[in-house]
Amino acid sequence: MKKSIKLTAVCALTTGLTLASGPGTATAGPSDFTAAPISASQAKSLAGKSARNQETTLNMYSVMTDRFANGDPSNDTGGISGGPLQHGFDATKKQFYNGGDIKGLTEKLDYIQSLGMNAIWITPPYENDPVQILPNYTSASYHGYWITGFDKMDKHVGTPAEVKAFIAAAHKRGMKVIFDVVANHTADVFDYAQKEYTYRGSDQYPYKDINGNTFDPHQYAASSTFPQMKVEDMPYTPVLRSASDATKRSPAFLNNPLNYHNRGDSTFTGESSVWGDFIGLDDVFTEKPEVVKGFKDIFKGYVKNYGVDGFRIDTYKHVNIEFWQQVMPDVEKYAASVGKKKFYVFGEVASPTAPEVSWWSTKGNSGSMLDFAFQGAIRKTLSENAPVSTLADLFAQDDMYTTKKFNAYNLATFVSNHDMGRIANMLRIDTPSQPDWALLRRLNVANAVLFFSRGNPIVYYGDEQGFVGDGNDTGARESLFASQVPEYAKEKLLGTDRTGAQDNYSTTAPMYRQIQRLASVVNANPALKDGAQVTRYVDEGQGVFAMSRTDAAKGVEYVVAVNNGWSDKQVKIPTYSRDMAFTQLYPAGSQTQYTDIDKKLTVTVPHMSVIVFKAAKPVAKSSAAPSITLDGMTPGATVTDRWQIKARTSNQGGSNDQVTFVAKVGNAAWTSIGTDDNPNWSVWFDPAGIPAGTPVTFRAIVSDNNGHRRVSDGVVQVIGNDATMNADKAPVDTPKSLQPELRGR
Template identity: 40%
Template sequence: GLGMTAIWLTPIFENNPVQGPGGDESSGYHGYWITDFTNVDPHIGTREDFKTFVDAAHARGMKVYMDIITNHTADIIAYRECHDPEVTGGPIFRCEYRYIGDYPWTRRASDGAAINDGFLGDDGVHQNEENFAKLTEATWAYTPFVPEQFEGVKVPEWLNDPIYYHNRGDTDFIDEDSLYGDFAGLDDLNTAHPRVVEGMIDIYKDWITAYGVDGFRIDTAKHVRDEFWQQFAPSILEHASGLGVDHFHMFGEVYVDGQKPQHLAKFTTNAELPTVLDFAFQGSARALIVDGVPGLFMDDLYKADVIYANGTETARQLPTFLGNHDMGRFAGFLRESDPGMSDDEMLARVRLANALMFFGRGVPTVYYGDEQGFVSDGGDRLARENMFPSQTDLYNDNDLIGTDATTAEENFDTEHPLYQAIAQFAAIRTAEPALRRGEQITRIAHREDSVFVFSRVDYDAGTEIVVAINAEESAQKLNIAVDGRSENFSALLGQCASSATAPTSYAMTVPALDVVVCKSECGAE
């Protein structure tokens, strides 16, 4: 097969299917607008179906990761000042964010009356039950209410009380509102509130208990308080371990365009999450292979591995990826950068990007359909094509790469060249511990050309694997520094010379838009 060892699912929870004002509705097929955190959405199946799925994956030696949300729920809570026709004369889709300094917790927005006497705010030092017991009226910024048709719709029941939400209006993701604002109207949970912390921990413990899932991908992690994660992560890991799921793992989504490692690393230090999705790798790989930046920029990425909570040990566990359901697909970035790029060149560059991901440090994560040559027309819904035969014209007119098929047909072709390439890379990675756990050492980070060469070294086993990435349109002849004990080499991928040219030097020729992987076994220290 493809060689994947885990499956990351879309959120499976019962979900608000459609929301938004008349004429501007949006669909929640993706699962991120949850109403019932304890149940499976009917369009996916039942709880019994999910148990069958998890058991079937485990029987095949595969792990199952749930995509979870703690930042928000579906858009159920409304504000009188924006959504009550008797007040506004008609609903307003966007509610302007109201800052804490202008609308403090202790003053009612509508008339300025004192409320929540004795509440000291939500700074970390005040995140305790005694303080939050004084937060009893939720009218500090807007006047929240639940429309009659939505009363009691959320599960667990405590989620129906507006007191557990920020109720400050919509975020634009820039400053204070990034933590406190509603994401396109979605009800933003007050993750400083002890009841919210306790409730979310209980919800997700139950899913581990009931199904034995192996990990969580955590949506919108950067919009949640650090103090929440400091309690949530250890509680979940301890619970999983107590059930015998010692390998349970979590990674957070910290999504910012142009991401730098420092934006990510603080969520493993301050917030104490085990790992995060490596958006910095994604940006660097795109820059090298799509934009043609020098290899030097890849070296800058890996030099920053030391700033994660446990340095390179944590960096080796970061899920690396090339595209996703939000930003779009790697092939789409190529087509956007050069609409006239040939199918063969696009195929070569996507293959090369996957090689960089599979052989570099981190845990390679493939977005479904990439192995079938899906391209997409952009991000979000434009990049969520069906692998089963689609009836969506928006998808079916796409020109896939490496195939004459369209998304109007089913796309489960195990002979597709990208399927074959990814399967080959996965098999090499699985067979070579140095590619999974070895130290990564930059050997060549070219100042001018899109060329990057690195070694993965397992000192205990005495193994060095040299990976040469050439994103240039001409072959590259390279003399590469290697460990002085690396004398004899064999080919894992491409053509490799059988021996070093001199102690500490090895010559490689890398074809245009290609990768070569060579292995030396010199014995353990």
């Protein structure tokens, strides 16, 4: 993070706001500030618990419908006549439809549920442009991301009745279904009259209203009005390739050429990240009220017509944040009104850093995010002789996700996906000479950390059969049914004597059994899903990382220890309790160890493995709350950017404590910023929208596990100039390797 605090003497409190107590004079220096008081009853009502009001207990199975099971060969060509270049079906080519469908998925629900999954995320099932022919690449839309009919179903995938039947069948088993949704782009329907595609920036080609006046769409992105425009004034002139394309898309607003940005191909930098086309895919003008309304209706239609339980949002950060701020809370409200109180939404911000992903997540107010940083940390921990502190560093950033509504426990975590490829292949690339048994051992650790740490774990279909793949996207989209694609058919499945040339729904494959065991352990011990996660021990270099997970309801502590080295290692892990019996829970075993007088548990963690212990009894009830102070704040300092507020307690979380951070903006009421349930204590404060010069008072309230509270002294900070935050100011840390230039291949 860039330095966000400038220490300046505050000499101009001229906004008319006065502090609740204190001199409030225009010439006050920092030392003159006296923080606003907070009453005991206010503290009681403000002190909350770390939020769990979104999904935090799902085990998700991510499936590419075309590649999972072919329940109906009669729909393989989607009812379209002609050859593969018309209907898109060619079971011998990895970039064409291979035949899988919703009927097949419905028939295999036992297989998915037996693995321990309680939710399924499917690739977009909507009507697509079946084939797109680019100068150097021809592909079909088997992946679902080239949508034409946002309110229709792809006939290759199934009929609306079949999709409804699938969701009803899942619901009957207590399983949820998540649709992949797209608003950033449609299929490539418009060409440009200029026959050029280089990005045209707003500096050279500003948007113009019908009177020829230039305007900035950001000014209208959250409003109900928008200037009228003319097609001939667009940066590039959108044209149809054939007359019949005029009504190709639905709903109808998507056929209006003025509802697209029309600036040419994204370079994935600056404004083009939001306004550019993904190699020709038409980029939707998501600042327009008509478009916002259109997508609210589309998304609510998925809930109303199909009964879907949540969304994975594609290309989230390539759409202006105001769009998501308007659309998703509206959809979530609708879902709640039809009984879906935990409608689970998670966006794709393909960046490996928490500052960038959390910026979109906390500002978007749309639910949660795919945790790309988690994927990167797991790979690094297991592949490059990296220090095990990689894991501690990852979780140390979790406080960036905390708001009153959401936090890191809502994240969607994964180790493999349909764009990046499979973790097995990544780990094989990173350590090319390793034998299969060593790779399997690493994969066991990857999956165990996936299931035993915070977030909703996602299993990418095929990982459980031992598929490795040979690269990203198409290299890792094998079918579980016998493949006729030569590259897929010849693949050997890890830990088995099977290949991709046969049907692979084995429930005895080693990876299937391991994932099944992990899912059953977390299902039986909910603390391992969403209990407070506290980092307890970190070795230097390779070795042991340990954390505890403690259930807020039962108060029983679990200790999870990860060894990423190839030597067994004995460590002493701090816990909440002295003389407490901890019994081994995973892998199956019966050893019991007792914590010592310093509350430390002595554990031998076998090489390249994960071990879990469970305490015999709850953490003892606390007799008094610890003292608490805000940490590292200079009174009167200026805040101009997202900023970390830290607190310290006298015992640093000695009884499964929680800390709520509160702010008083000017003379407004105290409000909670969010509650943290793991030391080190912090939340991030966002000054966006608060006028420059406004004083903000901060306090922290600690609650122990027995209803006691203590409130810190207050510290006043002052909002600086430039504390505005539109999407152009999002941090961009995305490396080239994660830029989605190959999306849809």
